[in-house]
Amino acid sequence: MEMISQNKVFDGWHKQYEHDSAVLNCRMRFAIYLPPKAAQGAEVPVLYWLSGLTCTDENFMQKAGAQRIAAELGIAIVAPDTSPRGDNVADEDRYDLGKGAGFYVNATQEPWSKHYHMYDYVVKELPELIEATFPVSSKKAIAGHSMGGHGALTIALKNPGMFTSVSAFSPITNPINCPWGQTAFTTYLGNDRELWKQHDSCELIAAAGDVRTPALVDQGEADNFLVEQLKPEALEAVVAETGYPLTLRLHSGYDHSYYFISSFIEEHLRFHAENLGA
Amino acid sequence: MEMISQNKVFDGWHKQYEHDSAVLNCRMRFAIYLPPKAAQGAEVPVLYWLSGLTCTDENFMQKAGAQRIAAELGIAIVAPDTSPRGDNVADEDRYDLGKGAGFYVNATQEPWSKHYHMYDYVVKELPELIEATFPVSSKKAIAGHSMGGHGALTIALKNPGMFTSVSAFSPITNPINCPWGQTAFTTYLGNDRELWKQHDSCELIAAAGDVRTPALVDQGEADNFLVEQLKPEALEAVVAETGYPLTLRLHSGYDHSYYFISSFIEEHLRFHAENLGA
Numbered sequence: 001m002e003m004i005s006q007n008k009v010f011d012g013w014h015k016q017y018e019h020d021s022a023v024l025n026c027r028m029r030f031a032i033y034l035p036p037k038a039a040q041g042a043e044v045p046v047l048y049w050l051s052g053l054t055c056t057d058e059n060f061m062q063k064a065g066a067q068r069i070a071a072e073l074g075i076a077i078v079a080p081d082t083s084p085r086g087d088n089v090a091d092e093d094r095y096d097l098g099k100g101a102g103f104y105v106n107a108t109q110e111p112w113s114k115h116y117h118m119y120d121y122v123v124k125e126l127p128e129l130i131e132a133t134f135p136v137s138s139k140k141a142i143a144g145h146s147m148g149g150h151g152a153l154t155i156a157l158k159n160p161g162m163f164t165s166v167s168a169f170s171p172i173t174n175p176i177n178c179p180w181g182q183t184a185f186t187t188y189l190g191n192d193r194e195l196w197k198q199h200d201s202c203e204l205i206a207a208a209g210d211v212r213t214p215a216l217v218d219q220g221e222a223d224n225f226l227v228e229q230l231k232p233e234a235l236e237a238v239v240a241e242t243g244y245p246l247t248l249r250l251h252s253g254y255d256h257s258y259y260f261i262s263s264f265i266e267e268h269l270r271f272h273a274e275n276l277g278a
Numbered sequence: 279m280e281m282i283s284q285n286k287v288f289d290g291w292h293k294q295y296e297h298d299s300a301v302l303n304c305r306m307r308f309a310i311y312l313p314p315k316a317a318q319g320a321e322v323p324v325l326y327w328l329s330g331l332t333c334t335d336e337n338f339m340q341k342a343g344a345q346r347i348a349a350e351l352g353i354a355i356v357a358p359d360t361s362p363r364g365d366n367v368a369d370e371d372r373y374d375l376g377k378g379a380g381f382y383v384n385a386t387q388e389p390w391s392k393h394y395h396m397y398d399y400v401v402k403e404l405p406e407l408i409e410a411t412f413p414v415s416s417k418k419a420i421a422g423h424s425m426g427g428h429g430a431l432t433i434a435l436k437n438p439g440m441f442t443s444v445s446a447f448s449p450i451t452n453p454i455n456c457p458w459g460q461t462a463f464t465t466y467l468g469n470d471r472e473l474w475k476q477h478d479s480c481e482l483i484a485a486a487g488d489v490r491t492p493a494l495v496d497q498g499e500a501d502n503f504l505v506e507q508l509k510p511e512a513l514e515a516v517v518a519e520t521g522y523p524l525t526l527r528l529h530s531g532y533d534h535s536y537y538f539i540s541s542f543i544e545e546h547l548r549f550h551a552e553n554l555g556a
Contacts, residue, residue, distance in 0.1 A: 007537035010540075065343035
């Protein structure tokens with residue numbers, strides 16, 4: 001593992017690392033923010049942040065303004081990349097498939113199955129690496145945006161007990177019923193819709209049973225992708241049906257950008273801090 | 279003038295506009311953040327933010343995290359581009375001359391003098407446009423980073439009474455004595471060093487006389503450009519000599535990036551708010 005950059009931010013440190021990922025079969029980059037408390041010897045909990053289509057580890061770290069609050073609360077933040085990377089990695093000449101669009105699943109279809117295992121990377125390899133390397137505790141929360149909101153919700157729902165809490169901005173709530181999700185799932189997982197359902201937040205909440213990881217979702221009402229891709233009404237319906245502890249908030253005038261995320265990230269961090277006991 | 283984007287941020291609005299600049303003789307883009315108070319009919323004061331080499335109107339708006347505090351304080355922020363733009367505008371194949379590197383002077387040398395009048399753009403054309411278009415008062419402050427820190431300090435010093443206060447992150451304090459400044463001034467202004475001195479913060483403070491615009495400067499001690507280009511010790515010396523009301527703060531571990539700016543922008547906005555009476 002190699003540190004490739006570091007910047008002091010709010011008395012803590014933002015650092016970028018590269019490492020060889022066995023799960024993804026390529027060289028990967030991630031970013032971590034270590035709050036000042038971590039430098040003082042404390043084992044801090046970790047919030048994993050999953051970004052959306054076209055993003056890397058950098059978007060959230062540069063644009064969300066999260067470090068101020070993470071520093072105050074004593075929470076580390078880890079931001080992985082959004083897909084495997086490198087010249088040998090399969091790709092398509094479009095923004096919603098291939099590099100930058102891993103969709104947080106394990107691909108079963110050729111040629112994608114050689115590298116596209118973002119689910120295992122986020123659930124297993126990355127947290128093991130983080131907990132073996134940095135002064136963090138095993139307490140974890142997870143959050144994300146758009147495709148990464150889908151990733152955060154599905155990963156938390158599929159791994160009860162792993163995360164104290166989950167939150168999302170503008171998540172793809174029902175990928176089996178929207179173009180982004182259908183394209184990605186057909187490409188990465190093939191035509192078996194039963195397999196698709198295992199990566200659909202609405203389906204997972206409907207089948208959650210005793211799983212009760214607290215969840216917070218924020219959605220802008222001026223989001224260009226609201227109706228066709230994000231479908232908060234599907235999430236609202238299944239939450240109403242099941243009584244799942246998910247708070248869905250709609251925000252008038254806000255769009256799909258990091259300007260929206262920056263406006264409400266503080267509330268997400270405080271929500272996670274409360275659940276993490278940070 | 280044409281609005282090309284808008285995003286709701288902290289209950290206010292970030293907007294990008296394009297307009298034909300008579301001073302720069304080209305189409306220009308700028309960004310404005312209007313705090314919620316402006317939508318309620320109040321005339322808010324304006325902080326002008328001048329960015330550094332290679333930047334556009336976007337860097338500060340996306341990375342500094344300033345909107346949260348501007349919303350609270352009721353201050354608008356205007357971020358111009360850093361040079362004239364367009365296919366007809368003279369350029370060099372380097373990051374520190376030409377497009378993205380206007381240095382906030384009025385070029386006197388060919389071919390630059392046709393477009394490179396960033397000084398007049400920031401001092402005259404842009405504020406006139408802003409005050410004629412938006413619900414802002416005539417109260418103004420100015421701030422900037424690196425090349426833009428140089429721009430903010432020199433413009434405030436050369437226009438006493440125009441700005442209530444000035445602040446800078448990592449400014450090029452003494453351009454007549456550093457490679458960035460010498461290259462830019464030779465190229466844009468020619469070889470007359472007396473003319474250069476009219477755009478050098480240290481020289482202007484030495485000659486400030488009764489000018490007493492309050493100033494705040496933050497500089498990271500881990501800044502890669504500290505010794506060769508930025509020279510805070512030159513600023514410190516002239517402030518000590520003259521008693522100019524400038525507070526210079528050095529910050530251990532911080533670098534030249536927006537991670538540094540985001541860590542201290544709140545204090546700059548509160549400094550300006552106090553002087554603006556916001």
